[in-house]
Amino acid sequence: MAKLQAIRGMNDILPDQTPNWQYVEKCFQAVVRRYGYREIRFPILEQTQLFKRSIGEVTDIVEKEMYSFDDRNGDNLSLRPEGTAGCVRAADQHGLLFNQQQRLWYQGPMFRHERPQKGRYRQFQQFGVEAFGMAGPDIDAEVIQLSASLWQDLGLENYLTLEINNIGTAEDRKRYAAALTAFLVFHAEELDDDARNRSHSNPMRVLDSKNPDVQEALKGAPALVDYVSDESVIHYSELKSLLTQVGVEFTESPRLVRGLDYYNNCVFEWTTDSLGAQGTVCGGGRYDGLVEQLGGKPTVAAGFAMGVERLVLMLDSLGKIPEATAQVIDVYMVVVGGQLAGSAVLLAKQLRQRFPEIGLITHCGGGKYSNQMKRAFNSGARLAIVLEAESEQPLETVKIRHLIDSGDSVSVEIANCGDKLAEILGISE
């Protein structure tokens, strides 16, 4: 019988790696707290319709990457491929949006059926923030600044670059898309199949094609800038001014087009060249029309999401994860002789009650002294408490041995073990 294995593209994160994740999570939570964002949690499963209506019917995500299925009631459900749609649905359903401002954050797994690759998995973890009810460019700037704060805390500020672009309003893009389609149809012979197919369905996606021939053909194509309304232009230039004032560097990328339909006005991406082909670590922008599109009252919004796997990969390869994040044990209790098991569990219980912060492993499974000591050293503990019977008499003393500093050991009466431990570990009660 073949061994069962994890679903392709869905990874187990093992104990050696989890401290790295906890480190990133801790940093992220510290930053969002600093900016006054509150956590929201919403289901991993939603009606497929939610994603079709928000992300867009003709996007790659909806067309070929969603995990969709009929449940036992015959409802068509999908594992969420991103967080914004569910966040909007949840916030609106519970009346958090109408006539209000909200700063929200979330974290959790997303699912897309893509071919796995470094930094791209079928189940992947995202952090995101969404801000509702604020129309000005100041909230756009805040959201971007928040992400920049995180890079600073993680020590990544020199490894990520910010690209921004103004994609105008939905109306602007409708007019632009028409003009672009006309251009692409005229130049159809110079395009590749992929570009040709998109000329009608999603012409703006053709713009960021990596095919040099396509890029060559695009010379002379109508520019989005010329179709963007004055209002958008002003909003965008105010955002740029704010970013400059706050010291967030950026480059403008006229070709930056996000793959989800709900974005409008300013969009942005943080990218790195240290992750190979999956260079985008964080992306977002404004989505003023989405709430209404999903049936809510018109509510402006902006937000972003970042890929945690990519961040962890980056931090790991750059050596930016502090040593101290790994979980360590403080005390390893060595128990030689089966008749001491009762004394051991009792002492351990008392110590754990008295020092709730320390980590204490009691050796289980018996074995001779030398092997237990070996485990004690390998555990990384600072101290070993040694319970060893000298005779048939009840145990009166234990040894406390330094494992890291000196190797010295002291004998203490079992009743005074806690006091001695507090003294050595410098715990004040």
Next chain:
RNA sequence: GUGACUGUAGCUCAGCUGGUAGAGCCCUGGACUGUGACUCCGGUGGUCGCGGGUUCGAACCCCCGUCAGUCACCCCA
């Protein structure tokens, strides 16, 4: 979804032109050591990703399929 490369013990790898597998580390037993780590001796562990085909016989420098990984395309976080 497309292409290229890769897949041998828990880990890192070796295996000459086809004849049914080895090393180091790890783990473990013992010796030694004033009770772990040095040194010495011994041991566990692999139907060579899986399934077929070619061959008297393939881990193999043969073929096909399949699964998985890596990288690129694509996509996006």
